[in-house]
Amino acid sequence: MLILHDIRLESEDYVAQMDYIIITKYFIMILETKKLSGDISINESGDFVRSFKSKCGKVYKREGIYSPVTQNERHIRILKKILKDNNVCKNIPIYSGIVMANSKSIINKGRASKDIKEQIVKYDQLAKFIKDKIDCEKKKNNGIVIDKKMYSIAEYLKTNNKEANFDYIKKYSLTEEDFKENNNNECLIEKEIDEDIEKLKEIDNKIINDIIYEKDLNENFKHEGINNIRKKLKKFRLEISKINGIPPYYVFNDSTLEEILEKMPKCNEDLIKVRGFGKVKVEKYGENIIEIVNS
Numbered sequence: 001m002l003i004l005h006d007i008r009l010e011s012e013d014y015v016a017q018m019d020y021i022i023i024t025k026y027f028i029m030i031l032e033t034k035k036l037s038g039d040i041s042i043n044e045s046g047d048f049v050r051s052f053k054s055k056c057g058k059v060y061k062r063e064g065i066y067s068p069v070t071q072n073e074r075h076i077r078i079l080k081k082i083l084k085d086n087n088v089c090k091n092i093p094i095y096s097g098i099v100m101a102n103s104k105s106i107i108n109k110g111r112a113s114k115d116i117k118e119q120i121v122k123y124d125q126l127a128k129f130i131k132d133k134i135d136c137e138k139k140k141n142n143g144i145v146i147d148k149k150m151y152s153i154a155e156y157l158k159t160n161n162k163e164a165n166f167d168y169i170k171k172y173s174l175t176e177e178d179f180k181e182n183n184n185n186e187c188l189i190e191k192e193i194d195e196d197i198e199k200l201k202e203i204d205n206k207i208i209n210d211i212i213y214e215k216d217l218n219e220n221f222k223h224e225g226i227n228n229i230r231k232k233l234k235k236f237r238l239e240i241s242k243i244n245g246i247p248p249y250y251v252f253n254d255s256t257l258e259e260i261l262e263k264m265p266k267c268n269e270d271l272i273k274v275r276g277f278g279k280v281k282v283e284k285y286g287e288n289i290i291e292i293v294n295s
Helices: 068-085 123-140 147-159 190-244 254-263 279-293
Strands: 002-011 014-023 028-034 039-042 048-053 059-065 094-100 120-122
Touching (some): 002 068, 002 147, 014 068, 068 094, 094 123, 120 123, 190 254, 190 279
Parallel strands (some): 028 094, 094 120
Antiparallel strands (some): 014 028, 039 048, 048 059
């Protein structure tokens, strides 16, 4: 899993400022983070409304806000176009995640559509949210993106990142209500406002730490699994060499072994694309190798 932060891309007259881009073997996900005061309600039309309550719990103000779902859908369209037009990647799915970064906000999405519900997550559930999405995509068995391709996508996005001065107030859709304490009508003093802005910056680190922890777990499982497959392939190679009285590298050499691990072929048609495997070797060893790789 690769994670890019604060990526700003330009395509013709369009600009997309993306908080996080998560690149996995199964999909790309754009995360849009929102830190808003008040309670957030989403109706069946997809409209976002936030409510402010007094100390006694009475709602004294409601206001509509620009839908972060619509905003992220626009980001996805721009990113898809950029990746396709520049021949970086055409087929990998791109999903949306809306991260609500205020721990005190109540999110009422009971009336929202299923599509919107599935995109919204509180920041403390983000790692699980991404892991569940990965598990779901694995079950679809639509194929995976090899590590080399993941890095090439990330490198392209980093290279084409157009940095700009960052406005945290605009980013989080803040109004003066977000700088009132306990719904008091008195404005916060300048120092307190500055502190709130700093907290908004800090929330990014909290989110990224959760994802990195999940990334470390995934990497550990990945390396353990690859090492097990490597051992099984070497054992198979040795057994075949003994049976046929030939050196192990006649079956396949270490370079070919590593390419098998990189490409993780799912069928003979995939295996024949690995350097060192022709039709004859695939017919002899293909079935066993595919079984080992996908065990």
